[in-house]
Amino acid sequence: MFGSPSDMTLVKQALQGKNESWDRLIRRYESKIYNFALRMTGNREDALDLVQEVFLSVYRNLDRYGQQAKFSSWIFTIASHRATDFYRRKKAVDSLDEPELLDAGGGNSPYDQVLRRQSNQEVLRLLHQLTPEQRLVVELKYFQEQTFEEMSTHTGIPTNTLKSRLYAALRKLKSLPEVVSA
Amino acid sequence: MLDPEVQKVVEEEARRNGDDPAELEQISARLRDAAQAWQDEGTPPWPRLPMATSTNPSTPRWFTQWLPAFLCILMFALLVGQSRVISDAGGWRIEFGAPAAATETATTTTPEQTTDPDTITLTRAELADYLDQRFAEQNKRMLVEFRKGLSDYHENQETYLTSLFEFQKNEISNDRARDMERLVNNWQRQRLTDLDNIEDRMAFLVDQQSLNNDTLYDLANAVQRAPSDD
Numbered sequence: 001m002f003g004s005p006s007d008m009t010l011v012k013q014a015l016q017g018k019n020e021s022w023d024r025l026i027r028r029y030e031s032k033i034y035n036f037a038l039r040m041t042g043n044r045e046d047a048l049d050l051v052q053e054v055f056l057s058v059y060r061n062l063d064r065y066g067q068q069a070k071f072s073s074w075i076f077t078i079a080s081h082r083a084t085d086f087y088r089r090k091k092a093v094d095s096l097d098e099p100e101l102l103d104a105g106g107g108n109s110p111y112d113q114v115l116r117r118q119s120n121q122e123v124l125r126l127l128h129q130l131t132p133e134q135r136l137v138v139e140l141k142y143f144q145e146q147t148f149e150e151m152s153t154h155t156g157i158p159t160n161t162l163k164s165r166l167y168a169a170l171r172k173l174k175s176l177p178e179v180v181s182a
Numbered sequence: 183m184l185d186p187e188v189q190k191v192v193e194e195e196a197r198r199n200g201d202d203p204a205e206l207e208q209i210s211a212r213l214r215d216a217a218q219a220w221q222d223e224g225t226p227p228w229p230r231l232p233m234a235t236s237t238n239p240s241t242p243r244w245f246t247q248w249l250p251a252f253l254c255i256l257m258f259a260l261l262v263g264q265s266r267v268i269s270d271a272g273g274w275r276i277e278f279g280a281p282a283a284a285t286e287t288a289t290t291t292t293p294e295q296t297t298d299p300d301t302i303t304l305t306r307a308e309l310a311d312y313l314d315q316r317f318a319e320q321n322k323r324m325l326v327e328f329r330k331g332l333s334d335y336h337e338n339q340e341t342y343l344t345s346l347f348e349f350q351k352n353e354i355s356n357d358r359a360r361d362m363e364r365l366v367n368n369w370q371r372q373r374l375t376d377l378d379n380i381e382d383r384m385a386f387l388v389d390q391q392s393l394n395n396d397t398l399y400d401l402a403n404a405v406q407r408a409p410s411d412d
Binding site (some may be wrong): 022023026027030031032034035038039044051052119120122123138141143147164166167170171 | 185187188191192195201205206209210212213214216217219220221222223224225226228230
């Protein structure tokens with residue numbers, strides 16, 4: 001009764017056209033999705049585009065959401081698919097550029113921002129060495145801490161393929177001197 | 183502690199491919215550390231509700247867009263047509279054009295009046311006065327409205343120009359900040375490249391020095407051995 005309403009409650013209210021519930025639902029997950037998108041795309045502008053695509057897709061499919069899966073899992077399933085689509089489109093236009101964080105953003109003192117930017121920049125540079133498919137596997141395994149079964153459910157990719165991609169990612173990083181020497 | 187699933191994958195695949203699992207486990211640990219080192223960034227402002235409402239609008243958008251324009255045109259037409267809403271014993275009615283009172287005065291003259299030239303002159307003079315007065319009032323009212331409209335327009339223009347100026351100022355400031363950031367990034371990248379180059383050259387010099395040392399050492403040995411051979 002008290003405290004914040006559950007995801008399911010917010011979903012139902014959003015389906016009834018209650019804008020506040022939809023806004024609340026977005027704010028609950030936007031940070032996670034945005035940081036996921038940032039790691040996947042490597043820059044803030046594309047990340048925000050991807051976030052909008054994900055939530056648009058969530059909104060359009062909200063009536064199909066059932067309680068069989070947690071909302072957080074469901075939204076990440078959509079995010080994974082949208083990220084894959086994003087790479088397909090991006091590949092058709094141009095190759096992905098160097099990861100670029102134009103400004104730190106995100107609050108706190110300028111010193112905190114600089115520290116966070118440097119730290120995150122290194123992570124982005126590391127992820128950028130991988131292909132999009134490998135990056136998605138690494139993201140889901142190390143950043144989302146999912147099992148291969150969960151990853152397979154969310155992405156629709158067989159577990160053996162996921163394992164092969166993860167192994168290929170590790171081998172690729174092993175071959176890079178800056179990764180080994182760091 | 184490595185993820186058991188990852189460890190299993192690494193061991194199986196390394197055995198199959200003849201790789202060293204220790205190195206790959208080290209890379210996996212590096213990735214795990216990178217994930218832990220990631221610090222969430224705040225989401226920049228973005229339109230949340232319009233995204234939702236735009237796909238399921240409750241009212242037609244054209245309606246809200248064109249309603250003010252339609253009302254303006256209607257008001258203008260009513261003003262130009264000199265429309266009036268009149269309430270009398272006959273009920274409510276809307277009239278356009280010249281004031282009905284003048285027409286009524288003209289049409290309701292009695293036969294006696296029409297026969298009397300003085301009365302006719304008087305009625306015509308009154309009618310002319312009345313019309314002049316109404317026209318004067320109308321002109322005065324329109325002048326006042328026009329001045330008020332003009333004043334509102336000037337105020338709006340000033341507000342608009344002020345906001346435009348503020349917006350441009352912010353844009354320029356943001357652009358400068360962005361350029362500065364890019365400049366610093368490029369400068370740092372160049373510095374790292376330079377450091378790498380210096381490191382490579384130093385390594386080359388050290389290698390060369392090492393080779394020289396070896397050559398000198400071999401030469402010294404050869405010179406030492408030479409007298410005993412004789």
